[in-house]
Amino acid sequence: MDKVLVIGLRIDTVIGIYDWEKQQQQQLVIDLDIGWDNRAAAAQDDYSKVLCYDTVSKRIVALITAAPIELIETVAEKIADCLLTEFNSPWVKVRVMKPGAVAIAENVGVEIERSR
Numbered sequence: 352m353d354k355v356l357v358i359g360l361r362i363d364t365v366i367g368i369y370d371w372e373k374q375q376q377q378q379l380v381i382d383l384d385i386g387w388d389n390r391a392a393a394a395q396d397d398y399s400k401v402l403c404y405d406t407v408s409k410r411i412v413a414l415i416t417a418a419p420i421e422l423i424e425t426v427a428e429k430i431a432d433c434l435l436t437e438f439n440s441p442w443v444k445v446r447v448m449k450p451g452a453v454a455i456a457e458n459v460g461v462e463i464e465r466s467r
């Protein structure tokens with residue numbers, strides 16, 4: 352399956368289960384593999400047929416910063432649901448990393464795959 356990719360999307364937002372986490376922003380780093388048939392766009396060199404990675408990125412930032420969220424699992428599900436329903440992708444892989452969360456780990460996160 353063809354894909355459109357967004358790698359290393361950095362979002363500063365209120366995320367976490369602890370009281371101190373609800374008082375400040377932390378950074379999430381998000382990778383998206385978005386299933387999309389790129390052939391029509393390529394055949395006619397036609398932007399109107401692409402899944403625009405810029406539009407997707409801005410929508411995901413708005414979605415995730417709209418209200419505080421506790422779990423990165425919730426972030427991943429919200430993004431997957433948005434890409435499947437609003438952007439009409441048939442399949443997505445969403446990775447959400449929270450690099451500051453565990454001092455002794457380089458990074459922690461979750462990854463999900465969802466399809467319509």
Ligand SMILES: Nc1nc2c(c(=O)[nH]1)N=C([C@H](O)[C@@H](O)CO)CN2
Binds near residue numbers: 367368422452453
């Ligand atoms: N699987 C998860 N584990 C944890 C999460 C989470 O969202 N998913 N969150 C926390 C805390 O918010 C943590 O990031 C504070 O450092 C702990 N474990």
